[in-house]
Structure formats: structure tokens, C-alpha cells
Amino acid sequence: MTALGKVADGLRTFAADVAQGFFEITHNSFALVGLACVFCVLTLTARPDLRQAGETRLMSWLQSRQEAMVGMPVQLEAIDRATATDLKDLPKQQAAVAYWLSKKYRVAAEPVGALVAEAYDIGERSHLDPMLILAVMAVESGFNPFAQSPVGAQGLMQVMTGVHKDKYEHFGGKLAAFDPVSNLRVGTKVLQECISRAGGLQAGLKFYVGAGISGEDGGYADKVMAEYSRLKLVATGRAVPLPAAAPVIRTIAPLAVEPAPVAPSEEKIAFVSVS
Missing domain, CATH: 1.10.530.10 (Lysozyme)
Incomplete structure (x- = not known):
């Protein structure tokens, strides 16, 4: 075998060793990651309080990041509180x-x-x-x-x-x-x-x-x-004109109970609640 052939053979051997080592390291790393994931899942299943705390911290972090991006507080559920319909x-x-x-x-x-x-x-x-x-x-x-x-x-x-x-x-x-x-x-x-x-x-x-x-x-x-x-x-589908409207602001103060007889000198109008 010539010197050039020996060098080429050595390079092939080196490359094969490197690839094998990389495969072993990667395989072991994925195995470790898998074991870690299984351990975390088992831990969170056994400790729901830890899971809830983690979810809360994660959501808080994500919300703070989003608020920093848009420049104002964000509440995606606000639409559920709105009194409106199409x-x-x-x-x-x-x-x-x-x-x-x-x-x-x-x-x-x-x-x-x-x-x-x-x-x-x-x-x-x-x-x-x-x-x-x-x-x-x-x-x-x-x-x-x-x-x-x-x-x-x-x-x-x-x-x-x-x-x-x-x-x-x-x-x-x-x-x-x-x-x-x-x-x-x-x-x-x-x-x-x-x-x-x-x-x-x-x-x-x-x-x-x-x-x-x-x-x-x-x-x-x-x-x-x-x-x-x-x-x-x-x-009923009739066309009705739109006159100007002004709401009546109540000025009569009702009472919560059946009113007692009112003396003539007392000018008082009472609302009788039926609740």
C-alpha cells in the first residue's frame, strides 16, 4: 500500500471513529433527555401544586413579554366580558x-x-x-x-x-x-x-x-x-320616525318598606317595594 493509500485509509478510520463517537454521545444524550422528561412528568403528576405554580409562572412571563411588545396591558379574555353582539x-x-x-x-x-x-x-x-x-x-x-x-x-x-x-x-x-x-x-x-x-x-x-x-x-x-x-x-317591520329623545332622570326617592302614614306637613312621595 502506498503512502497516499495509508493516509486515505487513516482518514477514513478517523472519520468513522468520529461519527461513531458522535452517534454514541447523541444517543446517550437523547436517552438522558428522555429520562429527564419522564422524571419531570412523574413529578408533576405526583405534585399538582408544582405543576400549577409552573404554569402560573410561565403564563406570567409570557404575558409580561407580550405586554412589553405591545406597550399596554393585554387581556385576551376581555372580549368575554363585553356586552355586545353582532x-x-x-x-x-x-x-x-x-x-x-x-x-x-x-x-x-x-x-x-x-x-x-x-x-x-x-x-x-x-x-x-x-x-x-x-x-x-x-x-x-x-x-x-x-x-x-x-x-x-x-x-x-x-x-x-x-x-x-x-x-x-x-x-x-x-x-x-x-x-x-x-x-x-x-x-x-x-x-x-x-x-x-x-x-x-x-x-x-x-x-x-x-x-x-x-x-x-x-x-x-x-x-x-x-x-x-x-x-x-x-x-313588526314598520318604518318609525326617529324623534329627539331625552331620558327621564328620576327625582323621586323610593323607600324600601311600606311607608308609615305621612303627616300633612310632610311632602314626601314614597315607592313601595314589593321585594
């Missing part, structure tokens, strides 16, 4: 009502659409016309979920939170008055009770606004009934 997802009748209300009261159609859908749902369960519920909401707050009157009526349906705080306990507390859906549900319950107690719709509306005793509601019941009539026409 009008395309609503039945034709509900979409028409939501569109008309959004134009009249100059509010976004998507949140109004969600409220219309909720009014239909809660109206069916409470045996109240959803158009009546929406009419009360329109006159009371003009669809402002953060509205508050001087006497403490709050939210879309201007429920007296202090009077009906027991009803808000089912929604986590009195601050739920500013959650549109919670306020709608509580307000509908109060409206249902007022109509039942008064024995009729017109009288029930007077109870709702706090004029059940005096009967002087400042035209509130007439305003609600007028809006109720318009909404019923809209729901």
Missing part, C-alpha cells in the same frame, strides 16, 4: 329593534343588540313584553349603563340600588348595578313586581318610578307607553 347574529326582528334604538339614542348597535336579545330572553321568562322592558330602559337612562339620578337610581333601568340590594346579591353585590345585563334583569324583576302589585301596566309604571301613592309621575308612564308603542311598530 346584529347579523340576531333574528331579523331583534336586529331591526336594536338598529332603530341605536340610531335614536346615538349608541353603538352591538351593545344595544345584546340588550335587545337579553330583553327578549328575560321577557319570555317573566311574562313581560320585551318591547316594554326596552321602553322603560330607553326612558329611564337613554341606554347609558352608568347613569345615576340625584336620588340614587342607577344603571340602565335606574334601579334604586340601596332599596333592591338584596336582588343584586345574586349578581355579586350592589356594584353589579353598573353591569348592563345584571341591571336589566333586576330592573325587569322590579318592574314585574310593580305591575303585579298595582294590578295594571299604567299603574305599575307609576309604582316603578316612585309615584305609586301620589299618582303624579310627571308624565313618566305616558312617555314609556309612547315609546312602547313605537317599539312594537318597529318590531
Whole structure:
């Protein structure tokens, strides 16, 4: 064998040894990684507290990285808290009502659409016309979920939170008055009770606004009934003009209990709660 052949043979042997060594090292490394993974899985299975802590730290790190990139706090689940729905997802009748209300009261159609859908749902369960519920909401707050009157009526349906705080306990507390859906549900319950107690719709509306005793509601019941009539026409597909609208801000302070006889010198209008 020539010197060149010996050199070539030596290089081949060297390359084969290097490849074999690399294979052995890689094989052993993968085996070690596999064993480590199995050990970690067994450990996390046996210690769920460690798994939860690790997941929390990882999610926190990923969120902080994302916030650093976008320059503001990130909450991907915020969409689940939004009171809004695409009008395309609503039945034709509900979409028409939501569109008309959004134009009249100059509010976004998507949140109004969600409220219309909720009014239909809660109206069916409470045996109240959803158009009546929406009419009360329109006159009371003009669809402002953060509205508050001087006497403490709050939210879309201007429920007296202090009077009906027991009803808000089912929604986590009195601050739920500013959650549109919670306020709608509580307000509908109060409206249902007022109509039942008064024995009729017109009288029930007077109870709702706090004029059940005096009967002087400042035209509130007439305003609600007028809006109720318009909404019923809209729901049937009729074209209804869009007059200017101004919500009624409640100035009558209701009481939480049956009022005692009032002396002639005391000028006081009381709402009788039926809760």
C-alpha cells in the first residue's frame, strides 16, 4: 500500500471513529433527555401544586413579554366580558329593534343588540313584553349603563340600588348595578313586581318610578307607553320616525318598606317595594 493509500485509509478510520463517537454521545444524550422528561412528568403528576405554580409562572412571563411588545396591558379574555353582539347574529326582528334604538339614542348597535336579545330572553321568562322592558330602559337612562339620578337610581333601568340590594346579591353585590345585563334583569324583576302589585301596566309604571301613592309621575308612564308603542311598530317591520329623545332622570326617592302614614306637613312621595 502506498503512502497516499495509508493516509486515505487513516482518514477514513478517523472519520468513522468520529461519527461513531458522535452517534454514541447523541444517543446517550437523547436517552438522558428522555429520562429527564419522564422524571419531570412523574413529578408533576405526583405534585399538582408544582405543576400549577409552573404554569402560573410561565403564563406570567409570557404575558409580561407580550405586554412589553405591545406597550399596554393585554387581556385576551376581555372580549368575554363585553356586552355586545353582532346584529347579523340576531333574528331579523331583534336586529331591526336594536338598529332603530341605536340610531335614536346615538349608541353603538352591538351593545344595544345584546340588550335587545337579553330583553327578549328575560321577557319570555317573566311574562313581560320585551318591547316594554326596552321602553322603560330607553326612558329611564337613554341606554347609558352608568347613569345615576340625584336620588340614587342607577344603571340602565335606574334601579334604586340601596332599596333592591338584596336582588343584586345574586349578581355579586350592589356594584353589579353598573353591569348592563345584571341591571336589566333586576330592573325587569322590579318592574314585574310593580305591575303585579298595582294590578295594571299604567299603574305599575307609576309604582316603578316612585309615584305609586301620589299618582303624579310627571308624565313618566305616558312617555314609556309612547315609546312602547313605537317599539312594537318597529318590531313588526314598520318604518318609525326617529324623534329627539331625552331620558327621564328620576327625582323621586323610593323607600324600601311600606311607608308609615305621612303627616300633612310632610311632602314626601314614597315607592313601595314589593321585594
